[in-house]
Amino acid sequence: MNEEITKKCSNCSIEKPLQSFHKNKNNKFGVHHLCKKCRKPISKSYRQRPKVKEKRRLYNKKYYRDHREKQILYIKNYSKENADCIKQRHKEYNQRPDVKERINKRLRERYKIPEVRERIQKNVKKHRDREKKTRTERINKIVDDFIEDVIRK
Numbered sequence: 001m002n003e004e005i006t007k008k009c010s011n012c013s014i015e016k017p018l019q020s021f022h023k024n025k026n027n028k029f030g031v032h033h034l035c036k037k038c039r040k041p042i043s044k045s046y047r048q049r050p051k052v053k054e055k056r057r058l059y060n061k062k063y064y065r066d067h068r069e070k071q072i073l074y075i076k077n078y079s080k081e082n083a084d085c086i087k088q089r090h091k092e093y094n095q096r097p098d099v100k101e102r103i104n105k106r107l108r109e110r111y112k113i114p115e116v117r118e119r120i121q122k123n124v125k126k127h128r129d130r131e132k133k134t135r136t137e138r139i140n141k142i143v144d145d146f147i148e149d150v151i152r153k
Helices: 036-047 050-066 068-079 083-095 097-111 114-152
Strands: 006-008 015-017 021-023 031-035
Touching: 021 036, 031 036, 036 050, 050 068, 068 083, 068 097, 097 114
Parallel strands: none
Antiparallel strands: 006 015, 021 031
8 A cells, every 4th residue: 555656747758756746736646747857947948038037037136125134134144054065165166267267367357457456565565564573473482482491491
């Protein structure tokens, strides 16, 4: 009696379990006549139509506007809970050769602007000076600790 109910896809004609079909309460067995695999390209092509794309874009924009606080809260919570996953995804994305090239190209273009170049050079100099200072402080601390150890003994 543990027999699983199956249905034949009207597109590929393969007998599949009901879990392989999207739900549709108007059809027999309460599922769509096409299996998920056959329906996917049809649905994708439908969503790619310019008229449908525009309609979805407007709906999403209106939804976001009407539920702005809820969306912002959701994004904050998601970002906090999945910080490591997001960081890993960004890292992998930025390692792709096409992305690296696009980023480098954009940076080279920005560096050609005199104001940007000056600001970058100023920040680099500031960073180097800070590094020298911290390096010197670390060395001085090591030397001071060493001298204290020698004096104690």
